[in-house]
Amino acid sequence: MNIILVDSTEVAGNELRLTDIRAEHIVKVLKSDVGETVRVGIVDGGKGTGTIRSMVKKRPFSVELELNISNCSTEIPPLDLILALPRPIMLKRILTQVTALGVGTIHLIHANRVEKSFWNAGILDENEYRMHLLHGLEQAVDTRVPEVHIHRKFKPFIEDYFSDQVQEYGVCILAHPSGKTRLSEVVQGAKGRIALAIGPEGGWVDYEVEQFKKKDFCSCTIGERILKVDTAVIALHSRISALLELP
Amino acid sequence: MNIILVDSTEVAGNELRLTDIRAEHIVKVLKSDVGETVRVGIVDGGKGTGTIRSMVKKRPFSVELELNISNCSTEIPPLDLILALPRPIMLKRILTQVTALGVGTIHLIHANRVEKSFWNAGILDENEYRMHLLHGLEQAVDTRVPEVHIHRKFKPFIEDYFSDQVQEYGVCILAHPSGKTRLSEVVQGAKGRIALAIGPEGGWVDYEVEQFKKKDFCSCTIGERILKVDTAVIALHSRISALLELP
Incomplete structure (x- = not known):
């Protein structure tokens, strides 16, 4: 603490x-x-x-x-995370670490390669996950609890829910190994908030990639090395933060 | 795998x-x-x-x-890590994650705020730590095992060992919360290899900071948020990588 x-x-x-x-x-x-x-x-x-x-x-x-x-209020961090529900033990660490790094809202969503059993995990209970968010704040000396939204179905999330949200963002990024765009091309000098979508172990399926692209997500890669989701979340958050801070 | x-x-x-x-x-x-x-x-x-x-x-x-x-050989990643020995359970995760991200050499060193008992951990045995390095390679689809060097005393490391190494580096970075320089100022456009030194929980003591500065380390911060060492390693590695890749 x-x-x-x-x-x-x-x-x-x-x-x-x-x-x-x-x-x-x-x-x-x-x-x-x-x-x-x-x-x-x-x-x-x-x-x-x-x-x-x-x-x-x-x-x-x-x-x-x-x-x-x-009573000076803290600014809301510029990045929101859309995360295919990871393994519960990994999710706990991700919630703490990404809260320490600073995040506006975390959307936990379903995806084809998310194991169904993950949706029964106790960590999805607000009393449980809130504890991990507070650990992140205690670490980073922050007080603002990130919002967490849970979406148990992919299609209503992307077609309905996110359609209403998309105009809040200046840049929407889909992390995808075969993405053709470099992060710096879309992030450097970007205006407005950033949405970052990170898939499950094994990645997004083609249908999901298509749906994100319809909502103007830009498919980006950070190289050929395959990372575990917990590493990828911190790596992408940090790379985006570094690029946003450039003059 | x-x-x-x-x-x-x-x-x-x-x-x-x-x-x-x-x-x-x-x-x-x-x-x-x-x-x-x-x-x-x-x-x-x-x-x-x-x-x-x-x-x-x-x-x-x-x-x-x-x-x-x-038989095409892989290039050695441009970054070497100098890490104050962290808690053993955290070290295991760091070794795997930083190997997945790509690292040349990892120096594990003593520092004032490193708990003495950490030096008795089994993970410092080559047979043990090598397993975690291999996990990182299996994850990232790489074959080059990072070098690991263990330095049980701070002073001989910085005064003797590193004096002989320092000319290999284009940039030497000391991660320090009160650092005055932004990473981008020293990394963007840098030539040569990069040495990145990350302290223990609680940070480097003044004497250590002075010793690093004598070896031309530049004291850099990534903001006011205090991060755990495992988060900081990935965050700094990723920020440096993003800045190095800029045109």
């Missing part, structure tokens, strides 16, 4: 009392003492500091803080 | 007989049959195909292949 995240409902005035793993973290990892400050953020709110007013350094741990939070 | 990797000593003429997990993979995952071909590569050698001449489709699995390997 590089920032202690709290829900706005936990704060009374500018006072906060922690008794869970966050209190334990302040005692055992940060080794903070009364009078010292720690970084605190309100989930989907501001960031600032908490000054420790009192604490119990043994179980049950307890820390009382006086907060000083500024 | 997107390619079946074999040691040159396993091949007799152009014939290869597999009886281990690779045979099982051809039978159960690839579901290949006699007369069909699979991708085969020689470790630190060429790539090509193997045509299945006979096979046993149940335990003990066995596949006999006739190889057709071309």
Whole structure:
């Protein structure tokens, strides 16, 4: 935890009392003492500091803080991710890592090569996946929880749902090994938000590629090396970020 | 396995007989049959195909292949990684992922904030870490095993060992949150190989930063978000690769 995240409902005035793993973290990892400050953020709110007013350094741990939070809102990251539902254990890591990198919205969608059983995974429950998103925010010192939307059928997602969304984007990218366009050609100097679609292990099938192309997705490759989905998500996010930041 | 990797000593003429997990993979995952071909590569050698001449489709699995390997050597990736020894479980994943992305040499080094106990990990044994490198090659359809060098002390590494190496590099980058330079300023249009140094959780200490700077490392940041080491390795590798590929 590089920032202690709290829900706005936990704060009374500018006072906060922690008794869970966050209190334990302040005692055992940060080794903070009364009078010292720690970084605190309100989930989907501001960031600032908490000054420790009192604490119990043994179980049950307890820390009382006086907060000083500024309300400047964080900008929404420019990239939204459309991800064919990966294996649950991989999804957990991806959610944390892509939240740490910064993402606006994550769409988890079905695709032909997604194993049907993945749709029964507990991680698709909001209480479960939210925990992994918060881990990413705690790592990156951010407070804005990415939106997550779950689409259990491909066709309604691409034909109906995304048709209404597409005008929000300046650039739509389909990651595809046989794509003919280089990322830099579509990203450098791009205006507006970016949608990035990444397929399942084994890739998109032809029908899916055609559907994305109908919605003006540009089929892009980052070379001949075949990457696992978790590596590909970070690699593509990072390459796009580097290109967006160019003068 | 997107390619079946074999040691040159396993091949007799152009014939290869597999009886281990690779045979099982051809039978159960690839579901290949006699007369069909699979991708085969020689470790630190060429790539090509193997045509299945006979096979046993149940335990003990066995596949006999006739190889057709071309000897074109793969180029050494332009980036070498200097990595403060991470937690062993994280190191395994990093070795596989960075090998899949493509890396020349990996230097694992000590740093002040590396936990001493990490140096006792089994993963530092060549037989252990080589397995994870091969997984990365199997994923990315590559055959060149990255070099791995282990440096248990920081000072001899930076003062002696690296002094002899430094002229091999066109650019040396130190990833550091308070770095003042943007990656694009040093990477875009760079000539020669690139050395990338990534610190432990908690970062480099001031002494280490000073030592790297003495060796002309440029202290670079990729923004204010704090990343875990495994995410940072892929993110930095990918950003550098994107910038190197710019016209």
